[in-house]
Amino acid sequence: MEVIIYVSLVFLLIFCVMAVMSHSILKSAVYLALASVMLGVIMYVLGAHWAAVFEISVCSGLVTVIFISAISLSKIKHDEIQKLYEHKKRSAYLPAVLIIGGVLIAAAAMAADFTLPEAAAAISEEFRETLWNTRQADILGQIIAILAGGMAVVVLFQNDEVKK
Amino acid sequence: MEILNFRTIMLFLGLLMIITGCYCLIRTYHMLKIIIGIEIGMKAVTMFLVLAGYINGHMGLAQAYVITVIVLEVVITLVAAGVTIGLYKKYGDMDIRNLTKLKG
Numbered sequence: 001m002e003v004i005i006y007v008s009l010v011f012l013l014i015f016c017v018m019a020v021m022s023h024s025i026l027k028s029a030v031y032l033a034l035a036s037v038m039l040g041v042i043m044y045v046l047g048a049h050w051a052a053v054f055e056i057s058v059c060s061g062l063v064t065v066i067f068i069s070a071i072s073l074s075k076i077k078h079d080e081i082q083k084l085y086e087h088k089k090r091s092a093y094l095p096a097v098l099i100i101g102g103v104l105i106a107a108a109a110m111a112a113d114f115t116l117p118e119a120a121a122a123i124s125e126e127f128r129e130t131l132w133n134t135r136q137a138d139i140l141g142q143i144i145a146i147l148a149g150g151m152a153v154v155v156l157f158q159n160d161e162v163k164k
Numbered sequence: 165m166e167i168l169n170f171r172t173i174m175l176f177l178g179l180l181m182i183i184t185g186c187y188c189l190i191r192t193y194h195m196l197k198i199i200i201g202i203e204i205g206m207k208a209v210t211m212f213l214v215l216a217g218y219i220n221g222h223m224g225l226a227q228a229y230v231i232t233v234i235v236l237e238v239v240i241t242l243v244a245a246g247v248t249i250g251l252y253k254k255y256g257d258m259d260i261r262n263l264t265k266l267k268g
Contacts, residue, residue: 005170009177016181016204020188025196032200039207042174043230046218051230055210058234063203063241070196070245074252094187101183105176116171117219125224135228142235149239156246 004045012038021094029067036060050127174215181208195248195258199241206237 012035019031036059044052108114132139181204188201210230217226248258255262 002170006173009170009173012207013177013180013184016184016207019200019204020184020197025194028197028200032203035204035207039211042211043214046214047223048214048217048227048230051210051214051227051234054231054234058238059203059207062238066238066241066245067196067199070249073249074258093191094184097187098180098183102176102180105179109172109176116169116175119171119219120221125222127224127227130224131228131231134225135232138228138232142232145236145239149242152243153246156243156250 001045005042008038008041008045012042017094017098021092025071026068029064029071032067033060033064036063171215171219174211178208178211178215181205181211193259193261195244195251195260198260199244199248202244203237203241206233209233 015031015035015038019028019035022028022031036055040052040056040060043049043055185201185203185205185208188204189198192198192201210233213226213230213233214223217223251260251262252258255265
């Protein structure tokens, strides 16, 4: 189990870094989808099966479709993106930033003698009961957020003639 | 070393993912890349929630929180993509600096 988690964590970070450093928006969206898949694997191995299914189906699938739709609707040429927004040297500093950040975090953790506690015994709580009975306010908030997002998209894509 | 268990490494890599997302937000003016930076940060948050659920044993509650975060993540991405396309239709590019030119 731990080997799967370690391998997935490494690939997760690699895909996230490649999503940022890539000059093609399409490739960045694909790398982000792959990172979601790795995160879903980690969640599944840790026992969060429902969250893993959600992560893979929604974040890896739906969000990628949203990105590709936005890219296709904008019809931006590949060359223009590289010319206008991305200077090659900008994203090349990311590995150095990560190394410096990692060293600082590790040094701070060692100085503070920081350790995470051992995993406690899993409390048998049914996820569906927790979500629908205990966290009803969360469900209501999600419904409101989805409706608000849908209305925002409708307004944003309103025809200019209708606005006039 | 006892400190190098997968829980600590998950926490460490999650922090690196947040640094990656923040770096993406700082270094680019392209709206879609900015959305990608936000997505990476939120993935780190969902990983921390699952890790917390694993450590304290309340995985059901952690999954409920994760699903809430994922739903909000999708809504944010959708609205931001809509703003991006609207920006492109008005100005012909996706530079976030164009938002300062908008008049009420």
